[in-house]
Amino acid sequence: MVKVSRVVKDAGMPTEPYAVADLQADLRAFRDARDWGKFHDPKSLVLALVGEVGELAELFQWVPADExxxxxxxxxxQVRAGEEMADVFIYLLNLADVLDIDLLDAARQKLAAAAERFPESRHQGVAPHKS
Ligand SMILES: [Mg+2]
Incomplete structure (x- = not known):
């Protein structure tokens, strides 16, 4: 018996806190119920992720930046952007799952490193650039 959270079964708004770990568990259950784990090797997940990023980018293609x-x-x-962003998020979480990476922890570490690298006192209103 595959465990799927009430949130996914009801496909409605969650009535209780729903964390990233809960979503990853639901994604794992969805994958395993279909025996799709054999397709979720890191390379395939990266390609799927890039494909979804492309679909998101396509929505913005030719839209003037200031609009x-x-x-x-x-x-x-907005609906379409949300759908493609969800696809990106799902494949990113699937990739993190198969590589046993705690994505929230990795992101927190990157944010802490960025805060140190770009102190507020020297980077107010100045975009970071490579030198
Ligand atoms: Mg898509």
């Missing part, structure tokens, strides 16, 4: 925020903040374009 993108307004265009994608409501309506059907």
């Amino acid at each position: 993108a925020r307004a265009e994608f903040s409501s309506g059907q374009r």
Whole structure:
């Protein structure tokens, strides 16, 4: 018997806290119920992730940069952006899962490193650049 959370079964709004770990468990259950784990090698997941990033990028293609925020903040374009972002997130979580990487911890460590690398006192309103 595969465990799937009530959130996925009901496909409604969660009535209790739903953490990244809960989503990963649901994704694992979804995958295993279909015997798709054999397809979830890291290389295939990276390619799927890149494909979904491409689908997200395609939505923004040809939209003027100064109009993108307004265009994608409501309506059907916001819905579509959310769908593609969810696809990206899901494949990223699947990749982290098969590589046994705690993505939240990795992201927290990157944020701490960025805060040290780009102190507020020297980077107010200045975009970081490679030198
Ligand atoms: Mg997609």
